[in-house]
Amino acid sequence: MLTIVLLATVIQPGKINAAFDLEAESAILVDAKTGKILFQKNIDAILPTASMTKMMSEYLILEAINEGKIFWDQEVPISDFVRTLSLHTALSNVPLRQDATYTVEQLYQSVAIYSANASTIALAELIAGSETQFVKMMNDKAAELGLEDYEFVNTTGLNNSDLQGNHPDGTGENAENMMSARATAKLAFHLINDYPEVLETASIPTMDFIAGPEERIEMRNWNWMLSGIEPQHDYEGIDGLKTGYTSAAGNAFTGTAERNGMRFISVVMRTNTRDDRFNETKKLLDHGFNNFTHVELVEAGFIPEGFEQIPVVAGKEREVGISSIEALSTVVRSGEDELYSTELSLNESQLNEDGELEAPFEAGTQVGTLALVYNGDEDEEFLYASQRAEVPVVTDVAVEKAGWFAMAMRAVGGFFSGIWNGVAEMVKGWFS
Incomplete structure (x- = not known):
């Protein structure tokens, strides 16, 4: 799993210690x-x-x-x-x-x-x-x-x-x-x-x-x-x-x-x-x-900011939306709701070296997990390390594999786009 980003603002109120x-x-x-x-x-x-x-x-x-x-x-x-x-x-x-x-x-x-x-x-x-x-x-x-x-x-x-x-x-x-x-x-x-x-x-x-x-x-x-x-x-x-x-x-x-x-x-x-x-x-x-108390901190269908879409290769669509399929909840000490952030981890085995998801795939294909991260003064500890609150992140829709003609036209478009970008850079260099 490739950890991508920590999300949410972290506010740290005073920690409540057990007074006994x-x-x-x-x-x-x-x-x-x-x-x-x-x-x-x-x-x-x-x-x-x-x-x-x-x-x-x-x-x-x-x-x-x-x-x-x-x-x-x-x-x-x-x-x-x-x-x-x-x-x-x-x-x-x-x-x-x-x-x-x-x-x-x-x-x-x-x-x-x-x-x-x-x-x-x-x-x-x-x-x-x-x-x-x-x-x-x-x-x-x-x-x-x-x-x-x-x-x-x-x-x-x-x-x-x-x-x-x-x-x-x-x-x-x-x-x-x-x-x-x-x-x-x-x-x-x-x-x-x-x-x-x-x-x-x-x-x-x-x-x-x-x-x-x-x-x-x-x-x-x-x-x-x-x-x-x-x-x-x-x-x-x-x-x-x-x-x-x-x-x-x-x-x-x-x-x-x-x-x-x-x-x-x-x-x-x-x-x-x-x-x-x-x-x-x-x-x-x-x-x-x-x-x-038990608190639901992140509702189901959460879309990680900055990762509303991930790129798709060889598909009829160039991008696909992703979101969590379940709510994230945990037991929280009173006053510490804001000490939690979310961490998105994408599954590298599902993506190519450019971070793209290869078509075809179904709606609901898991591409990673969304986890709660505690940002308090002390480490959060569980009986088992695997009990950290996390839920699957999946694709919102299915994407079919693009046909050979569409792929060929994309390749042609990419070729001429590359030429045009090269010419533009050359002309820009003349006047710099």
Whole structure:
């Protein structure tokens, strides 16, 4: 791509800085639509993730459902180890019996609402045959999603030492899952965008789990920011996503909330208490909702100034108009609308060495892209570099190839035009 020009006047008002710090070792706030990073603190430190790990397990469960590999009403076998682990009451669990039947949906609900560890392993065994194989799937999916800073050693987020000697093959007996806040936010971004139905379950405050005949367990969501669980933490618009705690990880939380069509993702890692992880999340989300809005900065059909037409070679027309086919929008900090300009990049592979588009071509042929460029004091950053706002620029009309006679006449005209220009220059030289 050949970058042609920066467009629009740039005005730089004073930059608004986040007037707060967080009592967390690492934290990030991201716009869930564009992937733009709106706040960051130590986001590349690789830390234990505890049960936030289960977001990857949920991703693979929902992927298996969507691909028809498993089904919501399918019964899930309960292995001896899963049965034993489910009775470990010091961990987050619902008791599972081998003389009862449980569906994929029931166990998934216990994972998403109550962070049930044994249920997570039971589903992993169903999908992959063993937790060892499921962990391989987790690491492979992390690579596919471009998480970069991660290591999955089990499906739950527990320390391997809690797995009673049954930790996945090839992992250390005291190993723990690790990710950076940036990688955790990437995982959450993919989870809620690829499988938005995850929020239907993650947002349920309480639900009963039927463990067996006359054995009903109340599952209270560990996300206390949902309405009605711990009223002091109620937060408007919150509907997910996943808490976590181990002694090494401290208290962590990946949250997401939506208001007025705008959704944010937050991650806090290594806070001191359960209350702290929600208090710090509130600060992050308030920062987002109070200071940012989604704005359409360039409407569809924008014609870059100075490039209203590009030259055409071998066509019935000598020029063709170009314009963007979609609007350009992004999440913008309050007062910074004018800090954005547009950048037109034409695709060199579509043009000849003279910058001409060769006929014939159809209307709507893409010839480049139009991108938003932020001109503030700091660099604009996204979870992925490819998330910068840009839209295709296309030809407005079709241009047919000119016939041989028209091309011949143009050549003749060009020949005599060249002679005339030469004579004019010679005559001009006589009198200079």
